[in-house]
Every structure is written in C-alpha cells, then in structure tokens.
Amino acid sequence: VKDPEERSKMELSHEKIKGIVVVYLKGSLSIATTEEFYSQVSSLLDDGEKNFVFHISSLDFIDSTGLGTLVRLTKRIKEKNGEIRLAEPQTHIKEMFELIRMDKVLPIDKTKEEALEAFE
Amino acid sequence: MNNSNGNVEQTGHPCEHFLRIVYEAPSRRKAIMSLSESAAFTVEKMGVETDFNRLKLVLMEVLTNALLYGNLDIPSSLRDSQGEDAFWELVKQREEDEAFSSKKIILELECASYEIRCSVKDQGEGFNWREYLRSKDANDMEGYHERGILLILSCVDSLSWNEKGNEIRFTIELNE
Numbered sequence: 001v002k003d004p005e006e007r008s009k010m011e012l013s014h015e016k017i018k019g020i021v022v023v024y025l026k027g028s029l030s031i032a033t034t035e036e037f038y039s040q041v042s043s044l045l046d047d048g049e050k051n052f053v054f055h056i057s058s059l060d061f062i063d064s065t066g067l068g069t070l071v072r073l074t075k076r077i078k079e080k081n082g083e084i085r086l087a088e089p090q091t092h093i094k095e096m097f098e099l100i101r102m103d104k105v106l107p108i109d110k111t112k113e114e115a116l117e118a119f120e
Numbered sequence: 121m122n123n124s125n126g127n128v129e130q131t132g133h134p135c136e137h138f139l140r141i142v143y144e145a146p147s148r149r150k151a152i153m154s155l156s157e158s159a160a161f162t163v164e165k166m167g168v169e170t171d172f173n174r175l176k177l178v179l180m181e182v183l184t185n186a187l188l189y190g191n192l193d194i195p196s197s198l199r200d201s202q203g204e205d206a207f208w209e210l211v212k213q214r215e216e217d218e219a220f221s222s223k224k225i226i227l228e229l230e231c232a233s234y235e236i237r238c239s240v241k242d243q244g245e246g247f248n249w250r251e252y253l254r255s256k257d258a259n260d261m262e263g264y265h266e267r268g269i270l271l272i273l274s275c276v277d278s279l280s281w282n283e284k285g286n287e288i289r290f291t292i293e294l295n296e
Contacts, residue, residue: 004157008150031184032153035208061173063180064268072204092173099274100267 007060008032012040020051020119022112026058029066038069042076050082053115057088067102074106087115139166139231145183147191147221149211152183159229168231169295175236178275181268182240182288183225190242190286191223231294235277239289246285 010033011026021044029037041052054070077084086108089097097103109115141159145151156179164172188194192214198207214220223243230237272279276290 004154004161007161008153008157028153030153030180031187032150061176063177063184064271065184067267096177096271100270 010037012037014044017116018119020053020116021049022053022055022116024055024058028061029059029069030061030063031065034065034069037066038073041073045076045080045082050077050080051119052077052082052084053087053109053112054084055087055112055115056093057090059090059093062093062096067096067100070106071102083119085109085115085118087112138233139163139168139229141227141229143227143229145225145227147187147223147225148215149187152187152225153180155225155227156180156183159227163229163231163236166231168236170236170292171295174275175292178272178290178292179227179238179240181272181275182238182290183227185268185288186225186240186242186244186286189247190244191225192220193244234294236292236294237289238291239287241282241287244286246282249281249285 007028008030009027010029012023014021014023016022023041023044025037027033044052074084084106086097086106088111089108094103094108097106097108107115107118109118139162141162143155143159145155156176159179160172160176163170163175188211189196192211194207194210194214198210225243226241228239228241272290275292277293278291280289281287282289
C-alpha cells in the first residue's frame with residue numbers, strides 16, 4: 001500500500017516525437033494537481049505546439065476536475081486546429097472515460113505508437 | 121497527514137462497526153486531496169474488502185463539492201457566465217482569504233461488516249438539492265458539475281443530503 005502523500009502527487013514530463021508532443025502523466029490528476037498540469041500544457045500551446053499525445057499508463061487516479069481539465073485543454077487545442085489523443089489508460093481510468101462519454105470527445109489508443117500513427 | 125486532523129477509532133468487535141474515522145480539513149484543494157487519500161489509505165490498511173479507487177473517487181468528488189460550492193461559495197454558474205479561468209481564479213483568491221479558507225470540512229467514515237457509511241459536511245449555505253435533482257436531465261451530464269455527480273452516482277449504493285444541503289451521506293456495499 002503506497003503512502004497517501006505519494007499517491008496524491010502528479011509527475012509530468014514530455015518529449016517531441018515526429019513533431020508531436022508526447023506528455024507523460026504519472027500519479028494523480030485531481031483538483032490538487034490540475035492547475036500545474038493545465039499551466040504546463042498551456043505553456044506548450046503558447047509556444048506553438050498543437051498536436052499532443054497524453055500517455056497515461058502511469059496515471060493511477062483522475063477525478064472530475066482532472067477530466068474537466070482535459071476537456072478544457074482539448075477545446076484550446078482544437079481552437080488551434082490541433083489534435084489530442086490519449087494512449088494506454090489503465091482499465092479503471094478507461095472505464096471512467098466511457099462512463100462520462102469522454103471517449104467520444106477524446107480518442108483513446110491502446111499504445112503510444114498507435115496514437116502517433118493516427119496523426120500520419 | 122498534511123493540513124488536516126484525523127481521528128481513527130477501532131472497536132473490538134470485528135463484525136459490526138469496526139472502524140470509525142473522523143477528519144477535519146481546512147478549505148484548500150491540497151488538504152481535501154490529502155484527506156481523501158488518508159481516509160482511503162486507513163480503510164485499506166485495516167483490511168476492508170472494497171474497491172479503493174472507487175472509494176477514493178467518491179470521497180474526492182464529495183469533498184470537492186463541499187470545498188468549491190460549500191465553504192468557498194463559488195457559484196457554479198460562473199463557469200458559464202465568465203469561463204473556466206475566472207472560475208479557478210476565484211477559487212485561488214478565496215483559498216487565500218481567511219474568511220473562506222478557515223471554514224472546515226468534516227468527514228466521518230464508518231466501516232461495518234457489510235458497508236462503508238460516510239458523511240461530508242461543510243460550513244457553507246447549503247444547496248437546494250431537491251430542485252437540483254428535479255432539474256436534471258439524465259442526458260444532460262456533460263458539464264463539470266454533472267460529470268462529478270455522475271461519477272458519485274456510479275460509485276455509491278445510496279446517496280442523500282441533509283435538509284439544508286450542506287451535508288452529503290453515502291454508503292458503499294462491501295464485497296462479499
């Protein structure tokens with residue numbers, strides 16, 4: 001059982017592959033961490049990036065604020081004629097996306113490679 | 121636990137009401153995350169057979185509502201009228217304002233042999249849950265608040281509010 005402090009943290013990193021920004025999300029995307037997430041992705045958008053894959057295989061927890069932040073970012077990315085895809089969600093996270101029908105707004109791919117190929 | 125005070129009681133009888141947790145947290149986003157994690161962690165460590173992702177999710181959702189719409193008194197209509205940036209800017213301002221942030225959120229959680237019972241109470245003005253439930257269309261579940269309610273409903277086996285609407289109670293049946 002992981003320590004509560006550990007479980008409430010979020011780690012964020014990114015790299016650029018074939019012109020697409022792959023954002024790696026690890027830990028917990030919740031009301032306590034979304035501000036940092038939104039701010040970092042917004043900076044990338046402000047720098048001119050518009051195509052994103054959010055790689056979420058290590059994302060253990062997301063709440064409605066985290067989901068709402070993904071919707072908010074999706075709108076901003078689409079306003080820039082960009083595209084956003086999610087890759088490798090854990091089963092319980094994927095079920096949440098389906099429950100609230102977010103899989104209709106945000107395409108979900110089984111692997112990062114599949115998500116990257118979808119841009120081609 | 122950061123920014124929140126907890127009190128855990130364990131009674132001797134393993135079959136009925138063997139764990140009771142009472143936590144109090146200030147009105148800050150990090151404090152409610154910490155509270156939700158700690159409560160779920162305590163239940164998990166006690167060996168209660170349940171889905172911890174589900175428990176943590178419903179705790180986060182009800183604590184978020186208590187924080188934003190209860191103690192910080194943020195109008196949910198602000199999102200539509202002024203946008204998300206204005207909404208979260210007001211949240212930040214009120215977290216820094218002692219008049220709002222000093223208000224407490226109280227979480228009480230009990231584990232019995234067959235269910236988890238939980239209540240979350242804030243010090244806000246409450247909300248008209250009867251009108252809210254009447255006004256909601258089952259197909260109209262795509263706003264922020266609606267997503268939260270939908271997630272709560274998907275996690276709990278029963279849900280109710282007190283008359284004033286500043287205390288929510290739910291139960292989760294335990295695994296066989």
